[in-house]
Amino acid sequence: MSVDLYEFRGGKYQCERCGVRGWCVGYCAEGAHSGCNGSAQARQRVQRAGSHLFRVGDPFQSLYVVRSGSIKTYLTSEEGEEQILGFHQPGDIVGFDAIARGRHPCNAAALETSSVCTLSFDKLTKLCQSSPHLLGRLVEMMSRETLRLTDSLLLGRRSAEQRVATFLLVQAERQAERGYSPTALTLAMSRTDIGKYLGLTVETVSRILTRFQDLDLLAKERNQIRINDLNALRQLTGEIDSHAYDGPAGKIAML
Amino acid sequence: MSVDLYEFRGGKYQCERCGVRGWCVGYCAEGAHSGCNGSAQARQRVQRAGSHLFRVGDPFQSLYVVRSGSIKTYLTSEEGEEQILGFHQPGDIVGFDAIARGRHPCNAAALETSSVCTLSFDKLTKLCQSSPHLLGRLVEMMSRETLRLTDSLLLGRRSAEQRVATFLLVQAERQAERGYSPTALTLAMSRTDIGKYLGLTVETVSRILTRFQDLDLLAKERNQIRINDLNALRQLTGEIDSHAYDGPAGKIAML
DNA sequence: AGGCTTTGTTGATTTGAATCAAGCAGTCTG
DNA sequence: CAGACTGCTTGATTCAAATCAACAAAGCCT
Numbered sequence: 064m065s066v067d068l069y070e071f072r073g074g075k076y077q078c079e080r081c082g083v084r085g086w087c088v089g090y091c092a093e094g095a096h097s098g099c100n101g102s103a104q105a106r107q108r109v110q111r112a113g114s115h116l117f118r119v120g121d122p123f124q125s126l127y128v129v130r131s132g133s134i135k136t137y138l139t140s141e142e143g144e145e146q147i148l149g150f151h152q153p154g155d156i157v158g159f160d161a162i163a164r165g166r167h168p169c170n171a172a173a174l175e176t177s178s179v180c181t182l183s184f185d186k187l188t189k190l191c192q193s194s195p196h197l198l199g200r201l202v203e204m205m206s207r208e209t210l211r212l213t214d215s216l217l218l219g220r221r222s223a224e225q226r227v228a229t230f231l232l233v234q235a236e237r238q239a240e241r242g243y244s245p246t247a248l249t250l251a252m253s254r255t256d257i258g259k260y261l262g263l264t265v266e267t268v269s270r271i272l273t274r275f276q277d278l279d280l281l282a283k284e285r286n287q288i289r290i291n292d293l294n295a296l297r298q299l300t301g302e303i304d305s306h307a308y309d310g311p312a313g314k315i316a317m318l
Numbered sequence: 319m320s321v322d323l324y325e326f327r328g329g330k331y332q333c334e335r336c337g338v339r340g341w342c343v344g345y346c347a348e349g350a351h352s353g354c355n356g357s358a359q360a361r362q363r364v365q366r367a368g369s370h371l372f373r374v375g376d377p378f379q380s381l382y383v384v385r386s387g388s389i390k391t392y393l394t395s396e397e398g399e400e401q402i403l404g405f406h407q408p409g410d411i412v413g414f415d416a417i418a419r420g421r422h423p424c425n426a427a428a429l430e431t432s433s434v435c436t437l438s439f440d441k442l443t444k445l446c447q448s449s450p451h452l453l454g455r456l457v458e459m460m461s462r463e464t465l466r467l468t469d470s471l472l473l474g475r476r477s478a479e480q481r482v483a484t485f486l487l488v489q490a491e492r493q494a495e496r497g498y499s500p501t502a503l504t505l506a507m508s509r510t511d512i513g514k515y516l517g518l519t520v521e522t523v524s525r526i527l528t529r530f531q532d533l534d535l536l537a538k539e540r541n542q543i544r545i546n547d548l549n550a551l552r553q554l555t556g557e558i559d560s561h562a563y564d565g566p567a568g569k570i571a572m573l
Numbered sequence: 574a575g576g577c578t579t580t581g582t583t584g585a586t587t588t589g590a591a592t593c594a595a596g597c598a599g600t601c602t603g
Numbered sequence: 604c605a606g607a608c609t610g611c612t613t614g615a616t617t618c619a620a621a622t623c624a625a626c627a628a629a630g631c632c633t
Contacts, residue, residue, distance in 0.1 A: 162461035206417035212467035219474035
């Protein structure tokens with residue numbers, strides 16, 4: 064079985080040197096832990112900017128682990144308006160929402176050139192039978208997804224300013240988790256996409272960002288944002304419970 | 319092991335005559351399906367109106383299956399404002415969001431006298447090792463939860479009128495799923511709670527309900543709502559994709 | 574380079590829902 | 604039973620964000 068691993072880019076060997084393996088269910092599924100004698104045969108795949116991993120209605124075969132780049136999931140209303148459900152970055156898993164009905168209930172597209180690993184869901188569940196560790200990991204990741212969604216849900220009930228401030232801090236925190244500077248952000252998404260994600264218009268997002276700049280909380284230049292005052296921004300979120308993305312023990316708290 | 323079943327109210331015997339067993343992971347866990355030789359030892363428990371199943375920060379031990387009545391999950395912001403995350407009815411499972419961090423990230427309280435079954439999560443995961451069917455069911459229910467949250471998320475981006483109309487239709491659909499009339503609703507929650515759930519003020523909810531009544535879409539009297547024009551209401555939602563709660567094949571579509 | 578499109582910013586105006594305020598109908602309580 | 608309370612409704616006013624409108628800057632083609 065482990066012969067297969069080398070037949071696909073993204074097999075065990077790839078996993079060993081993958082930057083997100085510590086987070087990755089796929090890594091466990093490759094037999095990294097005792098009690099597992101199979102492989103989910105993760106296949107690595109490159110997505111060009113704008114290309115789709117899947118679209119609404121596509122039959123569900125596998126979960127996707129983002130290895131590099133970023134992916135957005137979204138829905139389009141019949142009036143043609145796009146609603147962005149989430150931005151997914153390295154280490155994130157996309158596709159849990161498709162399990163229940165066997166079809167993807169949303170679209171997923173790459174925001175920039177990205178690579179993802181494809182995890183066969185059938186194989187994954189079979190492997191869960193022999194690996195309690197993997198099962199725990201899978202269920203934990205799904206639970207984490209409900210936390211992320213709950214956070215987004217609550218964010219939708221806050222003011223525009225709070226939404227934008229929170230968005231920036233979450234981006235900062237996620238960069239910090241991955242060892243990048245939390246103050247020098249490179250946004251992979253357009254202002255329009257930020258608006259579609261936060262449930263605001265582009266104009267509002269733009270206005271708030273310039274307001275933050277005028278207050279010297281940040282400096283912006285195209286998709287580069289330098290955060291000058293992380294604490295002030297944190298005040299503005301009016302947040303209590305950012306419980307998602309708490310990965311390596313909320314690094315940003317110390318910043 | 320199966321001796322235990324009768325030591326708790328809600329063991330196998332109870333499950334056999336439980337109205338929600340068709341939906342219930344607990345029922346599978348009680349050995350209803352081949353390949354399962356253990357029991358999650360579901361314990362039935364009665365909750366008085368207003369009493370809590372758990373509160374934010376409580377250690378996570380088990381999932382809860384609603385058998386009768388209704389449960390709300392909510393968070394309270396530091397300003398003391400309540401945000402309702404969901405209303406949970408018979409057959410629903412509460413607590414998935416606690417798995418990731420081992421603590422409940424929200425509160426759960428009964429809206430009326432309710433009974434719930436407690437499913438030990440430890441035992442459940444152990445049983446999943448021997449029962450692929452149970453594992454599939456658990457993962458499916460968790461996926462369904464992400465769909466529910468996504469729907470709530472999208473609902474937050476619609477107009478107040480669309481939110482209220484959608485809320486009523488979802489309630490109607492859920493009653494229909496359980497064999498009750500989809501047009502004669504008995505709301506377990508107050509207007510205030512509806513507002514807290516939809517991200518609107520009580521006043522707005524009240525105004526919209528009276529507007530619907532003035533348009534002869536419904537008749538309301540206290541917590542009793544009779545829907546007169548299901549189709550008109552459906553038009554008002556402006557909805558595309560109500561993908562959650564599609565249980566027994568969207569019965570309401572035929573109404 | 575010059576035209577074209579896309580993306581972002583800024584300003585003026587409108588509007589949907591919140592807020593503020595008051596009253597009413599149940600129902601709880603001493 | 605009176606008074607207080609709670610839940611619901613209705614009206615007047617305010618306000619935050621959407622909409623409408625214009626323009627600037629950056630990328631893209633030939």
